[in-house]
Amino acid sequence: MLVDFLFELRARKLPVSTHEWMALMEGMAKGLHESSLDGFYHLCRTLCVKDIALYDAYDEAFLAYFKDVHTDALRLTEELRAWLANPRALDELTDEQRQAMAALDLEKLRELFEQRLKEQKGRHDGGNRWIGTGGTSPFGTGGQNPNAMRVGGGGGRSAMQVADERRFREYRRDVVLDVRQIDVALRGLRRLGREGAEDELDLDETVDQTCKNAGEIEVVFRPPRRNRVKVVLLMDVGGSMDPHAELMSRLFTAASRTGRFAKFRSYYFHNCVYGAVYEDAQFRKAVPVADLLANSDRDEKLVLVGDALMHPAELLDPGGASFLYSQNRASGHEWLRRIAAHFRSAAWCNPEPERFWAGTTIEVIASVFAMWPLTLDGLAHTVRYLVRGGERPRIGDPSRWMKAMAG
Amino acid sequence: MSDVFDQFQGTASYIASEELRHAVNVAVALARPLLVRGEPGTGKTLLAENLASALDLPLIRWHVKSTTKAKDGLYVYDTVARLNDSRFGGADGSNVRDIAKYIKLGPLGEALAAPSRVVLLIDEIDKADLEFPNDLLHELDVMRFRIDETGKEIAAIERPIVVITSNNEKELPDAFLRRCVFHYIQFPSRELMTEIVRVHHPDITDRVLDNALEVFFGLRSTPRLRKKPSTSELIDWICALKKAGVDLGRVSGGIPFLGTLLKTEQDVELVGKRAKA
Numbered sequence: 001m002l003v004d005f006l007f008e009l010r011a012r013k014l015p016v017s018t019h020e021w022m023a024l025m026e027g028m029a030k031g032l033h034e035s036s037l038d039g040f041y042h043l044c045r046t047l048c049v050k051d052i053a054l055y056d057a058y059d060e061a062f063l064a065y066f067k068d069v070h071t072d073a074l075r076l077t078e079e080l081r082a083w084l085a086n087p088r089a090l091d092e093l094t095d096e097q098r099q100a101m102a103a104l105d106l107e108k109l110r111e112l113f114e115q116r117l118k119e120q121k122g123r124h125d126g127g128n129r130w131i132g133t134g135g136t137s138p139f140g141t142g143g144q145n146p147n148a149m150r151v152g153g154g155g156g157r158s159a160m161q162v163a164d165e166r167r168f169r170e171y172r173r174d175v176v177l178d179v180r181q182i183d184v185a186l187r188g189l190r191r192l193g194r195e196g197a198e199d200e201l202d203l204d205e206t207v208d209q210t211c212k213n214a215g216e217i218e219v220v221f222r223p224p225r226r227n228r229v230k231v232v233l234l235m236d237v238g239g240s241m242d243p244h245a246e247l248m249s250r251l252f253t254a255a256s257r258t259g260r261f262a263k264f265r266s267y268y269f270h271n272c273v274y275g276a277v278y279e280d281a282q283f284r285k286a287v288p289v290a291d292l293l294a295n296s297d298r299d300e301k302l303v304l305v306g307d308a309l310m311h312p313a314e315l316l317d318p319g320g321a322s323f324l325y326s327q328n329r330a331s332g333h334e335w336l337r338r339i340a341a342h343f344r345s346a347a348w349c350n351p352e353p354e355r356f357w358a359g360t361t362i363e364v365i366a367s368v369f370a371m372w373p374l375t376l377d378g379l380a381h382t383v384r385y386l387v388r389g390g391e392r393p394r395i396g397d398p399s400r401w402m403k404a405m406a407g
Numbered sequence: 408m409s410d411v412f413d414q415f416q417g418t419a420s421y422i423a424s425e426e427l428r429h430a431v432n433v434a435v436a437l438a439r440p441l442l443v444r445g446e447p448g449t450g451k452t453l454l455a456e457n458l459a460s461a462l463d464l465p466l467i468r469w470h471v472k473s474t475t476k477a478k479d480g481l482y483v484y485d486t487v488a489r490l491n492d493s494r495f496g497g498a499d500g501s502n503v504r505d506i507a508k509y510i511k512l513g514p515l516g517e518a519l520a521a522p523s524r525v526v527l528l529i530d531e532i533d534k535a536d537l538e539f540p541n542d543l544l545h546e547l548d549v550m551r552f553r554i555d556e557t558g559k560e561i562a563a564i565e566r567p568i569v570v571i572t573s574n575n576e577k578e579l580p581d582a583f584l585r586r587c588v589f590h591y592i593q594f595p596s597r598e599l600m601t602e603i604v605r606v607h608h609p610d611i612t613d614r615v616l617d618n619a620l621e622v623f624f625g626l627r628s629t630p631r632l633r634k635k636p637s638t639s640e641l642i643d644w645i646c647a648l649k650k651a652g653v654d655l656g657r658v659s660g661g662i663p664f665l666g667t668l669l670k671t672e673q674d675v676e677l678v679g680k681r682a683k684a
Contacts, residue, residue, distance in 0.1 A: 019585050023437060032433050039429075046430045047437075050584035052444065052591045203486055210490060217494050 008065045009048065012057045016048045023047050037066065053376075182254035185379040189261075189301065189386060190227040200224045229387075230263035231255065232296055232343075236306025237268050237281045244351040247374065248305060251349075255303075263300070267292070271310050272332035273339065289335060293342045301386045302339070302346035305374065308365040309352060315361045336368045345389065347382045349374040363396030371395060414462060421450065421457035422603045430590035431458060437588065440547055440569035442579075445592030448637025451572040454592075455528035458570065465521070467567075468528045469514035475535045477542030480515035481552050506556045515543070516561065519550055524565040533573045540583040548586060595638060597624060607642045608649065618655035619645055622662055626669070629678060636668040643667050 009016050024047050033039035041062060049058045198221040209218035233255055235248055256264055267277035267287060277292060279285040296302075315332045330338075340346055348369035350362065357363070365371065370385055370392035372378035384390065415431045417423040423431070431454070434441035443451045459466035469480055489509045502508075512520060518527040532540060546552050547569065551562035571587065573579065595603060597620060604616060619641070627635045636644075644667040648655065653663050661682060662668070669675050 015581065017585055023439070027433060027437055030436055032436055042426055042429050043433060046433055046588050046590055050442070050579075050587065050589040055591070201487075207486065207490065210494075215494055217490060 005044075005061075005065050008061045009058070012061045014049060014054055014057055014061065020048045182251055182379065183257070185376065185383055186254055186260065188380070188383040189229055189231070191229050191387070192225040193228040194223045194225055195228065195262075196223045196226060198223050226262065227260065228262045230297065230300040231261045231265075232292075232300050232302045233264070233266040234273070234277060234302070234304045234306075235266065235268050236271065236304075236308075238270050240307055240309055241351075244307065244374075247351055251305065251374070269306075271306075272315055273335045274332050275330075275335060289339060293339070296342065298342060298344050300343060302343040303382070303386070304346070304348045304369060306348070306350070307352040308348065308350055308360075308362045308371070310361050312361055312364075315364060333364060333368070336365065340368050345386045346370070347372065347385055349378060349382055358396055363398045366393070366395040367398035415458055416461065418457045418461045420606055421453055422599065422606055423454070423457075424593070424595070424599060427454070427590060427592060430588060434570075434588040435568055438566045440571055440587050442571045442573065442584070442587040442589045443592060444573050444589070446594055446635070446637055447574060448639040449592040449594060450638060451592060452528065452530055455526055455530075455570040455572075458568065459526040462526070462568075464524055464526050464568070466526045466528060467514050467518045467521075468530060470530045471532050471535045471539070473534055473536075475539065477535075477539055478513075480513040480529075480543070481546065482513055482516045482554055483511045484556050485509045485511060507559070510554055510556060512561075515546060516552070518567045518569075519546075519552065519563040520561050521567070522564065525567045527567045527569045529569065529571045531574060532571050533579065538580075541580050544583060544586065594627075600638070600641070603638060604642065604645060608645055611645065611649075615648075615655065616645075619648065622655065623668070626662070626678065629681060631677065632669075633671050633674050634669070640668050 006016060006021055024044055027033065027043050027047060028040075033043045045055070045058055049055060200222055202220045202222040205220040205222070206218065209220055210216065212218075233252070235252070237245070237248070241248070252266065255261075256266065267279060268281050268283070269277050270283065273289065276286040276288050279287060310332075318331045318334075346369055348365065348371040350357070350371055351374040352362070354373045357366075362371070370382075372381045372385075372393065381393075385392070414435055415423070415428055417428060431441060443454060445451055455468075456466060484506075486509070489503060489506075493503045515527065515529075518525050529543075550566050551560065553560050600620060600623075601616065604611065604620075608616075623636065623641050623644070626632075644664060647664045647667055651663070655663075661679070665675060665678070669678060
């Protein structure tokens with residue numbers, strides 16, 4: 001039956017391999033799961049899930065697969081019995097409460113508990129009936145009922161309870177990034193080559209030269225390996241980008257770190273690129289797109305960051321720029337295509353959550369530039385695409401827009 | 408449960424959560440490397456030291472740096488010294504032809520060559536180059552390697568217990584992860600933290616400890632903190648409080664020795680602002 005659990009895990013995009021599954025079987029053969037569901041939860045997680053970002057998905061899978069095992073878990077009921085027999089709780093009660101407690105005998109309480117467990121569909125907080133946190137139900141944790149059973153919380157926790165808490169939700173990949181994480185993601189964006197000052201000992205060459213020199217030591221130096229990738233970063237600022245300002249500044253901090261790229265330049269634009277980009281976020285120092293392209297090698301990597309959200313006219317109509325200082329003769333869409341045509345590899349990172357992309361101008365821009373969301377995963381994809389190329393994600397149906405524009 | 412399995416129970420000075428103990432014991436039983444991740448300051452490195460002392464085995468440390476190469480961990484062939492000796496003659500006038508003399512075993516090499524079981528700590532594996540873990544795969548799998556220069560083969564008599572720590576900075580390659588037992592050290596709960604502090608400061612009174620933990624967990628829950636204070640910082644902070652004889656219950660106007668808890672300017676500023684508001 002456990003093979004089904006393997007497929008349950010894989011269905012939730014957990015990369016569990018046969019190798020790991022065999023290790024789990026070996027572990028179970030040795031009794032490492034302590035013949036309990038709790039033990040199995042930990043054993044399986046420790047062997048099959050190697051990334052904290054996937055713990056939440058594991059919890060989900062575990063809950064889904066083992067939800068029916070709930071009532072069979074002998075260990076669980078034994079734990080409950082132990083809690084109920086625990087005299088510590090009694091000390092804190094008044095006489096009145098103790099009488100109320102006596103009204104429910106252990107057997108009845110357990111029966112009731114199992115029945116509730118079967119009926120209950122999910123997590124529950126507050127209230128007076130279900131098993132959950134808070135509230136006055138006889139079952140749960142952190143509640144007010146004096147004769148309640150405590151389930152989960154504190155010391156010996158059951159795996160289902162741990163899984164149900166979904167403590168690892170915040171580690172999921174779809175969260176936004178801090179500077180260090182961006183740093184790490186950008187580290188992949190590199191092509192090493194030897195250039196610059198010679199200050200590293202070249203051992204092979206030293207030995208060679210020394211031999212040629214009849215044993216008189218001849219020391220040879222060479223330049224160390226450095227990243228040769230050059231990057232142009234274009235950032236959308238102002239307006240709808242304001243909520244993302246903090247994230248943008250983190251990205252900029254990480255990308256502009258000295259020594260990261262052989263050459264790094266950044267420019268700003270508003271909404272969409274029309275004819276010029278700007279050296280400053282106040283849009284005072286304009287750099288015509290023609291100049292930018294003339295000064296950029298085709299090998300430089302272009303990264304645009306923006307929400308790509310605007311009124312369709314601002315993108316598709318010539319003269320549609322909402323931005324006061326620019327009178328564009330070509331449409332924003334046309335400018336973007338000219339830029340995209342110049343660079344061999346270019347990508348767009350979008351801080352807007354992916355679920356809001358459909359049916360907006362994002363679809364059009366994603367047909368010009370390969371686009372990923374500005375998350376840990378998205379950034380990793382962007383970096384991989386910039387270095388190795390590969391498939392571009394298809395987002396929506398931009399042809400609809402093209403037709404609308406033609407009509 | 409067998410005795411063989413439940414070998415590690417934590418030590419007098421190291422409190423391990425049940426989950427961590429379980430992960431360690433699984434790794435020992437299955438003879439696979441244990442990969443430990445977690446926030447800085449949650450005792451990842453200390454785990455290896457305490458595992459070694461709990462099992463009474465020698466510990467070999469390998470601190471990985473950004474320039475570390477996988478081969479350095481096995482052995483280093485000191486060509487420059489040999490070149491020098493061949494030109495000027497060795498200090499002891501010995502034979503330059505004896506290559507073995509110029510081979511120095513690295514930490515992984517030492518662990519494999521050890522006459523008995525050892526604990527090997529590979530600390531901060533993510534610091535090194537992206538390909539570093541991949542280069543170690545084979546040696547960690549078969550626990551043997553060959554010194555190319557001399558043709559000598561070194562194989563572990565008993566598989567060492569390997570503990571690998573990582574700061575969660577970088578994706579480790581899948582092939583590497585597949586071979587590891589993984590554990591993420593969660594930040595300790597208040598109860599566990601009380602225990603941990605007690606181990607380090609046995610003479611601390613309940614009231615002082617309570618006050619300190621109140622302030623500490625309060626700080627950690629401050630939103631938008633860049634670097635949350637960790638266990639090791641809490642222990643240092645309590646040490647500072649004790650040495651200075653500061654009573655937290657009576658102090659007003661800010662947290663004393665804030666510098667031991669918060670390490671960035673922005674955080675100090677942020678906490679200052681919130682305290683005023």
